[in-house]
Amino acid sequence: MLRWGWVLWLSWLLVGGALLLGDYRGGVLGIGAILAAPFWVLWLLWVLYRGMGTVLRWHTAATWGAAPGASYEFDAQPIRIGQHGDELWFAADDVFDALRIPTEARNTERVRQIAGRDGLQPAPGSGVLSFSEKGLAAWLDRRTERQAAQFTRWVNQQVIAPYRRRRELEGVEEP
Secondary structure, X not given: OHHHHHHHHHHHHHXXXXXXXXXXXXXXXXXXXXXXXXXXXXXXXXXHHHHHHHXXXXXXXXXXXXXXXXXXXXXXXXXXXXXXXXXXXXXXXXHHHHOOOOHHHOOHHHHHHHHOOOOEEEOOOOOOEEEEHHHHHHHHHOOOOHHHHHHHXXXXXXXXXXXXXXXXHHHOOOO
């Protein structure tokens, strides 16, 4: 179906373009312009659609990495942390790197079984695969390494607790 769509699209464009060229040489723009105009408009809309998708991806990636307080360090390893509403999202690749998890143990489906369906997913507003707070806690609870216990303590003391305090202070209205 898709191939036939392209064949019809190209043939209509060629026929309309040929008629347009014939009309242009004759000094009159008639049926050729009418037949070719939708294709030029579709082509321009496709370019705009693809361009806007690229711009949105760049913007999302830039805001994920450049938001204030979005990057913390654990054991000299940067951890990107995103915020969406009241939720914190931890970039999964950064967590795996910080805990030195081997590549074969980073199976997304297996980690998702432990962290929960909503515990490991692309963070809202970005395409970065991330842990939610609950998902990260569930996944870390199953880890037995000393590094995982240190990471859990670090997340709770250095990231979540200050974030909660900041949220409480923002919620307090000034007299």
